[in-house]
Amino acid sequence: MKSISTVVFLLLLTVFPSYTVAQKYDAFHPGAEQWLDTEGEHIQAHGGGILLHEGVYYWYGEQRGFGEMGVRCYSSTDLYNWQPHGVVLGWSDAPGTDLTRRCTVERPKVIYNEKTGKFVMWFHLELEGIGYWAARTGVAVADSPTGPFEYLRSFRPHVGKIPVNAPIENIHERKRWDEIIKNAEGDRERRIAGEIFMRDLGVGQMARDMTVFKDDDGTAYHIASSEENLTLHIAKLTDDYLNFSGEFARVQPDGRNEAPAVFKYEGKYYMIASGLTGWAPNRARSFVADSMLGPWEPLGNPCVGGANTYNDLGPDKTFGGQSTYVLPAPGYEGQGKFIAMFDIWQPGDLKKSRYMWLPLVIQDGKPVIEWAKQWKVSDFGTPDNQRGAER
Ligand code: GAL
Secondary structure: OOOHHHHHHHHHHHHOHHHHOOOOOOOEOOOOOOOEOOOOOEOOOEEEEEEEEOOEEEEEEEEOOOOOOEEEEEEEOOOOOOEEEEEEEEOOOOOOOOOOOOOEEEEEEEEEEOOOOEEEEEEEEEOOOOOOOOOEEEEEEEOOOOOOOEEEEEEOOOOOOOOOOOOOOOHHHHHHHHHHHHHOOOHHHHHHHOHHHHHOOOOOOOOOOEEEEEOOOOOEEEEEEEOOOOEEEEEEEOOOOOOEEEEEEEEOOOOOOEEEEEEEEOOEEEEEEEOOOOOOOOOOEEEEEOOOOOOEEEEEOOEEOOOOOOOOOOHHHHHHOEEEEEEEOOOOOOOOEEEEEEEEOOOOOHHHOEEEEEEEEEEOOEEEEEOOOOEOHHHHOOOHHHHHHHO
16 A cells, blocks of 8 residues: 555645656757756756766766855766766865865866776866966865865966977076077967966966866876966876876967867867857867877867757857867767767856757767757767677
């Protein structure tokens, strides 16, 4: 016999279906008003990234709202339905910490280190009360993907270090590099030559919009907008992923790339990024390279086709979104099929910002992203390894 509480529950389900159970999704709904977690709350994982660990996807991202700084984590096995694990890195009032209540933490990304068994989180940190002027990178570590993450420190990387693609051999030739910059004709040329880079040589390079990328051989890279957001710096991390190795490159000087997301296909590295217009959408860019430290070759705007049906913004405005991460589509690994994650920012109330996950395919050596109002991973079609079975 059914207990009274079960009967009441079933009755409530009939009358208020959406209030009593969180929705179960079986598709992506890019740009939809809300994406609810399994508890029925709008997901708070903005500027996020994904870690796949032992068959489970973990989504880390910014919790937004004044005075609520933190990184949240969600887990899923199907990428549509996400279980919340709360704040896995939060502010503290410990004396001397710079991870304070009203600091800004953006674009957190987590990678797993096989050698140490640790989960390492990197993020962009801005210090409380000074807007975006600190431009630091922060690192935290955990024993489990759902944390808690222990905050280690924040800093400006590469104090006194020169990049692998500098016009000089070593730091002692600094004067020669200064000469090269001085002799460049025009402001843009001077920036390209490294004017802002040399300004920050002694204090460390700026690190704002960022991501991390873990290569097949376990080498990990930190990719960040530097030099007043004008130039990307791609840096190799140490073997334990907790520090910078000192090896890095200046990429696309004065290219004004933000929101980098890196992925790999057939031995080549691809990157999509946004332009530099704050929370407002702009035209996305894509790049390809044979090595993470470059050179990176521009491939143009990866977005094509019709507009976002909610906001009427087309491929020239990234359908209203800004890139944050690209992950291989499950079941299609190595087949040039990816899921490209974007944020649709709501600057007036950032916690309401929406998510736009779209299919990305590599076509003729270029990433191509089209708007889809609703789609499933299986829409990529029969995976290559099952094609034979069809015949
Ligand atoms: C965007 C950036 C965001 C955030 C914002 C602040 O361009 O991608 O992560 O920093 O600017 O205005």
